[in-house]
Amino acid sequence: MAEQTIVPPTPEVTQGESVSDPGFSIQAAFDRALPDKGTRNAAPTPPPAAAEPPKAPAPPPTEEKKTTTEPAKSVEPAKPTPDAAKIPSFIEDVLDPSTQKPQRSTESTQATAPTSDDGDWPEEMPTFKTSEEAKDRYKKWNSSYQKLKFERDQLKARPAGMDEVTAARFTQLEKDNKEMSGVLARVSVEKHQDFQNNVLRPLQGAWNEATRIVKDSGGDPNDLSRVVTLRGKAQFEELDKLMTDWPESAKAELHESLRQYRRFDGARREAIANAPKTMEMLRQKDMAEQMKVLDGQRAEMSQTFSNAMKRLRDELKVEVLMKGTGDDEATKAWNENADHIENNAKKLLFENTDMERMAMATALACSADSFRKLWLGAEARARKAEAINAEKFGGEPNLSERGGPSSSTPEAKFKDDLKRPLKDVFLETLKGIQGK
Numbered sequence: 001m002a003e004q005t006i007v008p009p010t011p012e013v014t015q016g017e018s019v020s021d022p023g024f025s026i027q028a029a030f031d032r033a034l035p036d037k038g039t040r041n042a043a044p045t046p047p048p049a050a051a052e053p054p055k056a057p058a059p060p061p062t063e064e065k066k067t068t069t070e071p072a073k074s075v076e077p078a079k080p081t082p083d084a085a086k087i088p089s090f091i092e093d094v095l096d097p098s099t100q101k102p103q104r105s106t107e108s109t110q111a112t113a114p115t116s117d118d119g120d121w122p123e124e125m126p127t128f129k130t131s132e133e134a135k136d137r138y139k140k141w142n143s144s145y146q147k148l149k150f151e152r153d154q155l156k157a158r159p160a161g162m163d164e165v166t167a168a169r170f171t172q173l174e175k176d177n178k179e180m181s182g183v184l185a186r187v188s189v190e191k192h193q194d195f196q197n198n199v200l201r202p203l204q205g206a207w208n209e210a211t212r213i214v215k216d217s218g219g220d221p222n223d224l225s226r227v228v229t230l231r232g233k234a235q236f237e238e239l240d241k242l243m244t245d246w247p248e249s250a251k252a253e254l255h256e257s258l259r260q261y262r263r264f265d266g267a268r269r270e271a272i273a274n275a276p277k278t279m280e281m282l283r284q285k286d287m288a289e290q291m292k293v294l295d296g297q298r299a300e301m302s303q304t305f306s307n308a309m310k311r312l313r314d315e316l317k318v319e320v321l322m323k324g325t326g327d328d329e330a331t332k333a334w335n336e337n338a339d340h341i342e343n344n345a346k347k348l349l350f351e352n353t354d355m356e357r358m359a360m361a362t363a364l365a366c367s368a369d370s371f372r373k374l375w376l377g378a379e380a381r382a383r384k385a386e387a388i389n390a391e392k393f394g395g396e397p398n399l400s401e402r403g404g405p406s407s408s409t410p411e412a413k414f415k416d417d418l419k420r421p422l423k424d425v426f427l428e429t430l431k432g433i434q435g436k
Contacts, residue, residue, distance in 0.1 A: 185275035192282050195271065203264035210257035214242070217250045228261070298350065305349060309342055318372070322423050330431060379429070387414055 128134040189195055211221040219242055227238045239258075243251050271278040312318045323338050324331040348361055390413075417425045 182275060185279045186272055189271055189275050189278050189282065192279075194282055194285065195278075199264055199268050199271065203261065203268060206257050206260035206264060210254060210261060213250055213254045213257060217243075217246050217254075219243075219246075228258070301349065305346060309345075317422060318368075319375075319423065319426055324423065324427055326427070331427065334427070379426075382429070383414055383417070387411060 126137075128137065190200070211224060214221050214224045223242055227235055227242060230238060239254075243254065246254075309321065313321050313323075320341060321338050323335045348358070352358055391411075
């Protein structure tokens, strides 16, 4: 026996009323929520979706009320037709097991959605159900971005190769170092000789004078110590109480001593408050004084060097430093060599920083006198040999106008040379050697 098909009852239509199918409006609502997927065929490619049927005009409100209140009359069941009743597509999917699709796994659905509360940036812009959800998700993303940006700036500011503990320790050490630098600058200012001479000693002297005046006037120096800790009008009022029944001269002297004390104490406070700046000024002042001392020493050494060169030429008659008066090439070469020796000695004294070179120069300077004696001995032997040769070959015939031995003997020439200046004899001998 065939299964009976259940269809909705046919509504009663009266004359003058429009035909309306209540199921037709329901179908239109389903079509708006879930569009029709079309008739399913065995072919793998689905056919194009069927066109949505036109909507029937809604009946007037009075007529709908009338039709709903009237009881439905029994009618004979109509035969089902293909287009008589249209079932929504999602109901067809449930009723037809062959058309059911496997459920998508949660992993695939989570692939495009953020995986954390902070929100990761998806590869593509996700679709949100409402604008409020989109705004909320954007706020989370923005908060996450600002947090990452802050952490990035902290990592950039941190030295390379340091973890958080090391970075914190490094920051603390920098702070301690800054504090220690301030303490060191303050102590350096207080211990500086110029600060002590110009500020601390006059300050102490003014205070000692003030306490002496108070003691000689019959007062207590401890009261004065308490008064100077005050400021402004209160200090002057306490001073007037302290100097009650004092002589006017004692009051004047105390005011003058306190005026000096306040001036030096103000200078001390200002210098200590700006200890690094004060220390830098004192350091620059020290450098200026040192440069002044060095310039004075350089001028003194230059004068000493000039005096030494003059003594070696004029008094000790050192031959290599003496200069000739001739205009010939040999004399010019000799004078240039003397200048070269003097310039090298001056550079060695003022500009040399190589201690090994200075040690060698010192050893050679001590050996100069021995070299000079050796040269003088060699010069005397050379003159003696020349005299012997002249005496031996002086009696031989020559081409002079008169015969006989030469009128000038080597002994006489040697005696004459001893009476002449050594530099002239040396230059004459040097010229003779060069001529030969």
